[in-house]
Amino acid sequence: MTYDRLNDPGEHFPYKHEVATALVADNPAMGPDGPDDDRVRAEDFLSPEIVERTAAYIAAQADYLRDPGDATLEMQNQAAAELVVARQAHRANRPAGPVVIGIRARREGE
Amino acid sequence: MAITVSGIFTNNFITFNSVAQTPATGGSLLLATHKITLWVSTITPAYDDSLANARYGAGQFTAGANEVSGTGWAAGGVLLSAAAAGATSTAPTLTVSPAGTVMWDMTDVAVSSTTLTAARAAMIYADAITAPNADPAIILINFTSDFSTVNGTFGIQFAATGVATFDLTP
Numbered sequence: 001m002t003y004d005r006l007n008d009p010g011e012h013f014p015y016k017h018e019v020a021t022a023l024v025a026d027n028p029a030m031g032p033d034g035p036d037d038d039r040v041r042a043e044d045f046l047s048p049e050i051v052e053r054t055a056a057y058i059a060a061q062a063d064y065l066r067d068p069g070d071a072t073l074e075m076q077n078q079a080a081a082e083l084v085v086a087r088q089a090h091r092a093n094r095p096a097g098p099v100v101i102g103i104r105a106r107r108e109g110e
Numbered sequence: 111m112a113i114t115v116s117g118i119f120t121n122n123f124i125t126f127n128s129v130a131q132t133p134a135t136g137g138s139l140l141l142a143t144h145k146i147t148l149w150v151s152t153i154t155p156a157y158d159d160s161l162a163n164a165r166y167g168a169g170q171f172t173a174g175a176n177e178v179s180g181t182g183w184a185a186g187g188v189l190l191s192a193a194a195a196g197a198t199s200t201a202p203t204l205t206v207s208p209a210g211t212v213m214w215d216m217t218d219v220a221v222s223s224t225t226l227t228a229a230r231a232a233m234i235y236a237d238a239i240t241a242p243n244a245d246p247a248i249i250l251i252n253f254t255s256d257f258s259t260v261n262g263t264f265g266i267q268f269a270a271t272g273v274a275t276f277d278l279t280p
Contacts, residue, residue: 010143010237012191012199023196030195030220032262045195045220045265054201054217061140080203084215084272088207091270101220101265102229102257 006065015058020051032102040101047090053083113149113231113252117157118274119164122246126236136239137246139214142199144248145187145237146219147171148178148264151230155250166235166245182224183264187235195220207272210279215272220265228256232266249274 005011023042030045031037060079064072126137135141145166153170156163163169166186170176179185191199200216207213219232232251239246251266251273 005141008143010189010191012142012201015201016196016198019196020194020198023198030222030263030265032257032259032264034261035223037262040263040265042195042220045218045267050217054199057201057203058199077205081205083201084203084205084207084213087215087217087268087272088270091268094267094269096269096271098251098253098269099267100229100253100255100257101263101267102226102259103262104255104257 003065006062012058013062015055017051017055020046020054021048024048024051030101044101047086049086050083050090053079053086057083112151113153113155113250116231116250116252117155118249119247120158121161122164122236122248125161125242125246126248130242131239132241133238137236137248139204139248140202141236141238142189142191142202143238144190144202144234146190146193147187147233147235148183148226148229149231149233149250150176150178150228151256152176153231155231155233157250161243161246164247165243166233166237166247168243171233171235171247178226178229180224180226181261183221183226187237188219188221189237190216190234193219193221195222197222207275210277212276212278213272214274214276215268218265218267220263222263223261224259224264225261226264227258229253229258229264230256
């Protein structure tokens, strides 16, 4: 199973690093109400740091799957920890629960 | 009844940590082959439900009227490997954060060019698992309001505490 993950088309190997990098650089509008809705932009979902740390994490994960062992596991765990730090930095000012990007239905009285 | 809280599907969580499933590691929270689905407000998720019911395609999660799908978001859901901005991977992780706590996290969900109506919750399921019951549900995230899109991005921005945490403090 572990080795099969590398060739599973539903998995994330290799990471689409170029796509993510270009998206962050272009920073297009990504609101819920059409392609010109710029209330939300790509930078609200991804940061350059997250892109780089994700690439490193997925590469480290692939290394572990190819060659399971203490050293590759440690590298994967370290890369995961660094990715989480990048995510937390990006989310520093968010509320305690998830925020949904969508057109919110109005409740009575709103 | 309706959706009132977010939660983990307990019996499936037990199965993920046993070998009584095919493939044995199909419930790993690190897999990007899990899929994220959207649901209307009127379902009543039972977090202690049986393995036979707490899964995509059965019980409350019977595909059809209860599932929210549309342009850009097919019934059956979106792979976590393609659910982040630019159809890139959400890269699920498991780390210790804070001390004594295991955090399941992933990059924000951001699926572009969708037209969806009245999504109240997201349910993530293990698409890789085929037996004893296929597609077991992992977690349901309650949005607390209905959300729609019109040829736009449907996104979930997770909190700094990740998707879910498991407090294992001694």
